[in-house]
Amino acid sequence: MITSKPLSDYTYEELRSLYDELSGEYSSLCSQNLQLNMARGKPSPEQLDLGADVLDAVTDIKNCYDANHVDCRNYSDFWGLKDLRHLFSEIINVPESNVLIGGNSSLTLMYDTIARAMLHGVAHSPRPWGKEEKVKMICPVPGYDRHYTICESMGIEMIPVPLTDSGPDMDIVESLVSNDPLIKGIWIIPVYSNPTGDVYSYETLYRLANMSAKAPDFTIICDDAYPLHTLNGEFADPIRLYELCVDAGYPDRPIFFASTSKVTFAAGGVSCIAMSDENFRIALPALQAQFICMDKLNQLRHTRAFPDMISLKKRMLEHCSLLAPKFSLVEKVLDKKLAAFEIASWNRPTGGYFISLVVMEHTASRVIQLCKNAGLVLTSAGAGFPHSIDPDDKYIRLAPSFPSLDELAKAADILSVSVLLASLEKKLN
Numbered sequence: 001m002i003t004s005k006p007l008s009d010y011t012y013e014e015l016r017s018l019y020d021e022l023s024g025e026y027s028s029l030c031s032q033n034l035q036l037n038m039a040r041g042k043p044s045p046e047q048l049d050l051g052a053d054v055l056d057a058v059t060d061i062k063n064c065y066d067a068n069h070v071d072c073r074n075y076s077d078f079w080g081l082k083d084l085r086h087l088f089s090e091i092i093n094v095p096e097s098n099v100l101i102g103g104n105s106s107l108t109l110m111y112d113t114i115a116r117a118m119l120h121g122v123a124h125s126p127r128p129w130g131k132e133e134k135v136k137m138i139c140p141v142p143g144y145d146r147h148y149t150i151c152e153s154m155g156i157e158m159i160p161v162p163l164t165d166s167g168p169d170m171d172i173v174e175s176l177v178s179n180d181p182l183i184k185g186i187w188i189i190p191v192y193s194n195p196t197g198d199v200y201s202y203e204t205l206y207r208l209a210n211m212s213a214k215a216p217d218f219t220i221i222c223d224d225a226y227p228l229h230t231l232n233g234e235f236a237d238p239i240r241l242y243e244l245c246v247d248a249g250y251p252d253r254p255i256f257f258a259s260t261s262k263v264t265f266a267a268g269g270v271s272c273i274a275m276s277d278e279n280f281r282i283a284l285p286a287l288q289a290q291f292i293c294m295d296k297l298n299q300l301r302h303t304r305a306f307p308d309m310i311s312l313k314k315r316m317l318e319h320c321s322l323l324a325p326k327f328s329l330v331e332k333v334l335d336k337k338l339a340a341f342e343i344a345s346w347n348r349p350t351g352g353y354f355i356s357l358v359v360m361e362h363t364a365s366r367v368i369q370l371c372k373n374a375g376l377v378l379t380s381a382g383a384g385f386p387h388s389i390d391p392d393d394k395y396i397r398l399a400p401s402f403p404s405l406d407e408l409a410k411a412a413d414i415l416s417v418s419v420l421l422a423s424l425e426k427k428l429n
Contacts, residue, residue: 004340007423019424026374026417034375036411041194041353042402043266046322050315051264057304058297066303072296078288081296083303084270090309092224092256094242094274100287103294106259106271110221111150113255113273116286117184117219118154123252123278125217129184137221138176138186140168142356142384142395144194144223147187151386158386159183163196167204170211177213185219190239192226195384195397196356197349199236209244209253220245220254226352228316229262231324235313236351242274252276260302262353263315270295270302323353326400326408330355333412343423346398355398357415362393363422370418376411 010018058064064073066081079085080101089096102109116122118130129135135156139148140163151158159176162169167190177183188208190200208220220241228235245253252275260269275283306312331348334357338344346357359367364381371378379397382390398415400408 006340006342007427008342010427012428015424015427019421019428022417022421022424026370026421029374029414029417032375032410034410034414036376036403036407036414038399038403038408038411038415039377039379040402041262041399043262043319044322044402044404047262047319047401048265050318051305054264054301054305057301064297064300066296066300070296072300075292077296078291078293080272080294081299081303083307084299085272087303087306087309087312088258088272088274091227091312092222092242092258092272092274093238093240094256098276098280099272099274100280101294101299102259102271102273104259104261104265104267104269104271104298106223106225106257106261106273107146109271109273110147110223110257111153112286112290113221113257113283114150114154114156116283120282120286122217122219122255122282123276132182132184134182136180136183138168138173138183139386140186140188140193141386142195142390142397143187144189144225145379145383145388147221147223148386160386163193163198165196165198167198167200167208170204170207174207174211177211177215177218179214181214183213184215184217185221187221187223189223189225190241191224191236192229192349192352194225194352195354195395197347197352197354199351200239202240205239205241206244209241209250210248218253222254222256224256224258226262227258228313229353230316230320230351231327232350233317233320233324234350235316252278255279263312263319264302264305268298270299323401326403326405327355329405329408330398330400330412333409333416337413337416338419341420341423344419353399353401355400357396357398357419359394359396359419360423360426363419363426364390364393364396366422366425367396367415367418370421371414374414374418376414376418378415 085099086096088099121128137156139158139160141160161172241254256274259271344359368378368381382388
């Protein structure tokens with residue numbers, strides 16, 4: 001291969017020679033008939049195996065009672081088991097009395113919350129959101145595609161705001177929110193954001209809590225999906241958003257969600273929703289019409305496996321030992337094969353589940369197609385944007401968690417060649 005240097009320094013002849021060489025390498029990769037997948041942040045089988053103690057925690061008919069003598073086989077305890085509510089309250093820093101335990105999916109709780117807001121409103125709503133002429137929400141980009149799918153399914157207008165390494169651009173957020181009463185909320189993932197891995201700064205959280213909003217019912221939808229998901233063995237400082245909102249005089253502003261989907265089992269964990277007394281007062285009639293109690297046997301399994309934060313953090317360090325080498329491998333391949341060309345950049349997350357790759361403008365879709373042709377499936381281009389439209393077509397989300405190290409090495413090779421080929425195509429054309 002021609003000596004690596006910034007692609008902008010190549011002559012036309014050098015670009016053509018490099019393209020021909022890479023085309024041969026790409027054809028060789030395609031001929032291997034690989035089936036690789038880095039599309040979604042799925043825990044690997046080895047990570048799921050860590051949850052064996054959860055499955056073994058309830059083994060016979062005589063041990064179905066929790067520490068508070070609740071028979072977990074029966075109806076009751078609408079709010080969820082006390083010990084699990086306490087554990088989640090420590091994870092998200094919200095009082096235990098304001099935590100309700102859900103099923104295995106926090107996404108379900110988020111959808112229900114937005115649907116209830118459309119039907120009934122939230123605290124301080126002058127009317128149900130669905131009665132407004134229009135409902136708008138701020139969407140930091142790139143962000144989590146399923147948040148935006150919820151909005152799209154309900155006809156909510158999404159306003160993209162750039163995500164910085166300390167959170168959404170707060171100058172833009174404050175300007176928008178202070179002037180438009182139809183902007184009802186913002187989605188945030190404050191610790192190890194999806195897909196950039198950023199941690200919101202204290203200043204960002206302070207400004208979110210204290211900013212003036214034209215809508216009296218402006219709501220922060222806080223998806224606290226990765227608060228303990230370290231990749232370097234160090235845990236991020238707990239966020240204090242609830243406390244900041246209370247101190248600012250807006251206790252009803254935040255609504256929190258969390259789950260153990262990437263702690264125990266993606267298909268068999270537990271989730272929670274946490275919010276103010278006033279928001280629960282409005283939500284409870286609909287919630288109580290919806291269910292009598294959630295799966296307390298599964299809650300019991302989790303409280304026995306994780307009686308305290310110490311045991312939970314120990315488990316997350318075990319996950320870290322499996323995940324960190326995978327992230328490191330992908331980063332090393334990208335460093336070796338792409339860095340010198342100066343056509344792409346990528347973050348080096350200290351936690352979470354993703355690497356955010358930024359390629360040359362208007363080439364991300366082509367990169368993903370080239371990868372697919374060579375046997376590597378990635379999340380579609382634009383997935384981190386409302387309506388899956390990235391106006392610059394440059395962001396690609398990588399999920400290294402599920403494949404084995406050998407598979408990741410092959411996937412990173414395909415990815416690197418595809419990024420370079422797509423860039424060369426653009427340069428040559």
